[in-house]
Amino acid sequence: MTTQTTAKTSVVKVETQVKKARLSRALILPALIFSIVLTQIPFLVTIYFSTLEWNLLKPTEIKFTWFDNYVAVFEKGDLLPATFATIGITSLAVVFSVVLGLFLAVLLDRKFRGQAVARTLLITPFLLMPAAASLIWKHSMFDSNVGILSWLTEALGGTPIQWTTDLPFLVVVIMLTWQYTPFMMLILLAGLQSQTPEVLEAAAVDGASAWKTFRWITLPHLRQYVEIAVLLGTIMLLQVFDPIAIITKGTGGTKTLSYLLYERAFVGLNVGEAAAYGVVTVLLTIVVATVALRSLFKVFIEGGQR
Amino acid sequence: MLSKKRVITFGAMLGISALALSGCAASTGAGGDVTLTLATVNNGNMVDMESLKGEFEAANPGIKVNFQVMEEGDLRSAVTADVANAAGQYDIVTIGAYEVPQWGANGWLTDLTEGLNDGSYDVEDILPPVRSALSVDGKQYAVPFYGESSILMYNKEILDAAGQKLSKNPTWQEVAAVAKAVKTDDVAGICLRGKPGWGDLFAPLTTVVQTFGGSWYDMNWDAQVNSPAFVEAVTFYKNLLDEAGQPNPVDYSFNECLNALKEGKVAMWYDASVAASFLEADDSPVKGKLAYSHAPVVKTKESGWLWSWNLAVPANTKNKDAAIKFVKWATSKEYHNLVGTKLGWSKVPPGARISTYSIPEYKEASAAYGPITLEVMNAVNPVQPGVNPQPWVGIQYVAIPEFQEVGNQVAQLVADAIAGRTTVKEALDKGQKIAQVAGDAQK
16 A cells, blocks of 8 residues: 555656756746847858958958958968957956955955945946947056156156057056956955854864965865856956057057957958858857966866865 | 736737837838938038928938937947947938948948039039048048048247247147247147047148158068157157146047147147137137147148048948938038028138138138148058058048057057156057057958
8 A cells, every 4th residue: 555655756756856857948948038138049041141242341352262361360370369369368367366366355354444446446347348348548647648657657767668669568467456456356256255253253262373274274165266256267368358448549459359250250351251260269268268267277176185 | 916917017018119110110111211310420510401401301201311419439439339230220320431442342321423523513523631531442422521631739929929930831840949939838839639539639730740750660561650750759758748648648638629729828839620600600719819820740641630620421222212312401502502601601611612712701701721731631651651551541540440559558658658658668668569469450
């Protein structure tokens, strides 16, 4: 009797599970179709475009050319410098903003008067539109005539630095660091505030210095937060476009993949070649991101001794 | 239940938008009335045109004009995509002198030669160099709305204080000598564009190259970017910037130089003639302190550039007659009078019609810069601006579709040379290869 009933109930259970699974799949389906339509079909179309010789200004000369555009992409010699520029700008900006973000997060983790105001002010750079932020930096910071940085160097008795002319790479890195530090700070602040106070208290009772507590308790605890911050920051920064388009115009090793792509598509109006660049960029981004992040995580895992 | 409800809502929304779309389609064709769609750039003179369109609509019952005003970059891509694909969204488009000959030759624009040929319109009154830049094989494809050349502008007070003088037609060597002589720690000798871009750095630089005897291409479409004359001109430009130019040159284009000259931070400036109307405006701190001369030269007689914003009618518009009517109205003598009386005489579109410069009120309003603008614009030669003949019409650009990209890339290389990261020769050797690919496509 008892075995029969259990068998029965389990059959019913399985049935309801299958039903539930079906229902959940059906519920997911619209979203799935939506995202396929929105991301995969354009990608397939891009691949198709990349096999065409198609300049928008020569509509009568569209023809199928197999892989000529890809040959052009690799032969023109713009791809490698752009890849290096993208990797260089992204990695420097991510590292600087994580370090600065950690510093600010530690300061914000303390109780002080006006904490909420300070936090809001510190977050503001990340809330600005990238194009607006680039314009602010271009005109009010880096400008050689009225910029704050020139005024400061002159007030300190130095000769003003010709930022955009001499140090375009640094200009982009500084601006991006400024913009992404709050993002890193927020994630790391969340990490700091999730520490159990008992552990810190115990460390204090045992006579650990503030530095030792930070080094051996807080940092290992923050590891996963740093990982997620680096991962998200890298993904976002790999697409960096605005400061390059607005401040440096691709000079001095700042021509990133996305700016190169923009030039081909919207300045050159060369749809075929731009599409080929797009496809290559997607592949490269996946490879670079995977390799860089894996090796990065290994370092952290060893450092955290987990 | 919920999902059903959603489906219904979604269906309803689809239905509504379908209705709305069909409504849109119906409104254009209703009742014999014509609605013209005009794409234009958000420059002051075009905004003035929009504010006066009521006068046209009142005089031409049955025709309405709908303005779509955009940023220059957006306009360029929107209009190019529309016209190239024959989408037919616009009845009138605003395009630059760079696009007109190319699009005309492609058959994308209506040939206006006949339509403009009526006595009261007086097509001969349009500045001849501008007209020739807008024509291919004797067919005129667009009408200039306003035009400009490039001139040298300088602060007389600064030059006088240093005991320096310039003639009406200076050479580049004279200008360089004056720039070095008037330069101090606080005031740069000359402001020249250094921002990379075919329309930024390479607008003035191409005119310098041409007067040094260089050119982008020879008659066979072989690139000449690393030819001795081209290298000499770019080296001259870079050295002038190094020795007497504004600090941080790669940051500077039209607006930055305009501010620098207004604030007395530079003594001279070589750029678009339209700048003079800003420098002589009532709110300008240097109003009345400036003098103007022709673009400096070396081997040619004139070296000014030529640019115009023009109205053209795409070949596939359904409202061709009404569109031509509006184009003629907006570029007529009557329109210039209308702007002068309604909005003020300094706002009359410059550089399009010769007769504009003989209107007494306009003469008075533009006394400082009007005569020289007209003089320079009449003197430049877009068919052969340099020492040698060239296979395209145009001065500070090459009228081929690839030029925007070629010009941008070479400008980036030259900017690296200006900053001292490479030499001029290295930069132009690389530029030569880029330019040759585009040249080969023309053969």
